[in-house]
Structures are given as structure tokens and as C-alpha cells.
């Protein structure tokens with residue numbers, strides 16, 4: 001039996017599927033991985049992305065942070081792709097319990113997914129650091145430079161920056177979903193970024209599926225490895 005047929009059969013027989021996704025899920029909606037470089041002749045920033053997206057940098061150079069953030073992290077026109085839509089469909093059918101994502105673009109919710117655990121936060125939520133007032137992505141897009149609250153405070157996106165801790169309640173819900181899952185599908189991540197590698201160790205079942213364009217360090221541990229586009233694969237097995 002080929003891998004796609006095997007995956008389809010497992011999906012048919014499972015009812016507590018959990019999906020864990022990384023940047024590769026969003027790149028298929030034309031959202032580039034922020035770690036991808038600008039190229040030698042198109043260097044727009046004096047610091048690497050990991051530096052700009054750190055808490056220290058945000059505090060010290062808020063204006064430069066927002067220049068990068070607006071250019072590299074905000075894609076308001078992006079639409080859910082086949083992967084997002086297939087996962088929403090599986091949840092609606094009662095087969096999938098949760099999507100755990102490292103992405104911050106909100107595309108799973110846009111596709112109709114309800115139980116979405118955003119490990120790294122979301123560009124759709126922004127809060128005044130002085131009074132706590134909420135601002136949407138649309139509110140941020142209407143501003144330029146460093147966005148300010150009506151009270152004068154700086155507005156910060158609800159995105160987990162380097163040096164900042166993950167939300168403990170999101171983490172514990174993720175652990176619970178993974179430990180109760182009858183199938184764990186992992187897609188679009190190299191599994192080298194914290195906390196992905198550690199989280200999947202909570203899975204106790206025998207249907208660990210990896211869908212990726214490149215090999216990952218966990219391929220040997222998987223029950224099924226499918227090399228290919230996450231959107232194409234999930235679309236094919238949920239059609």
C-alpha cells in the first residue's frame with residue numbers, strides 16, 4: 001500500500017487526530033518564513049531576524065522592530081490553503097481534536113478551525129502595554145511606525161518573541177491533546193525549533209505521521225513519512 005493510501009485509511013479509523021504544524025504550512029499561502037534571508041543584494045536590515053524579534057530588541061529599538069515586523073510578519077491578504085481547509089474539514093467531521101501551530105497568521109481560524117493552539121501567539125491580537133486595551137490587526141495596519149494606544153502607551157503584538165516564555169496554558173493544552181491523540185500528524189516543520197521536538201514526545205500512539213518537503217531528524221521515529229506539499233497531501237487524503 002502506498003503512503004497516501006495508508007494515511008487515508010488511518011484517518012478513516014481515527015477520531016482523536018492532532019495536527020502539529022510549522023512554517024511550511026504558511027509558506028503554501030505565500031507567507032515566507034521570516035528566517036529566509038533577503039539575499040546579498042537586497043539586505044534591508046542590519047540585524048538577523050532572530051535578533052530583531054527578541055524581547056530586548058523590541059524594548060530598545062521598537063521602531064526598527066516594527067519596520068521588520070510590518071514587512072516580514074504581516075500578510076493581511078494571505079488566504080488559507082488546502083492544508084488549512086483540509087484540517088478544518090477533519091475537525092468538522094469530528095475526527096480532529098486540535099491544531100497546534102507555530103504560525104502566527106491566524107489562517108487556521110480563517111479556514112474554520114476552532115481548536116487552534118497558537119504556541120507563538122497571533123498577529124491578530126495586540127495590546128497596549130500601558131492600559132491593556134485590545135487592538136486588531138486592522139487597527140495596526142491603519143497606523144505607521146510604532147503603533148500607539150489612545151492612552152499614549154505602545155501597542156505590542158501578542159506574539160512570543162525570542163527571550164519570552166511560551167504561554168503555559170497553551171502549552172499544557174497542547175500536551176494534553178497530544179497525549180490523548182490516536183494519530184499525530186506533523187507538517188511543515190523541521191522539528192528542530194523549540195518546543196516542537198519536545199512536545200511530540202508526549203504522543204503515545206502508533207500513528208505518528210510526518211509530512212515534509214525535506215527530511216527531519218525525527219523521520220526514523222515516525223510510523224509514516226510522506227515527502228511532499230502538506231496542502232497537496234492533506235487535500236488528497238480528505239477529498
Ligand SMILES: [Zn+2]
Pocket residue numbers: 128129130131132133149150151152153
Ligand atoms: Zn492604552
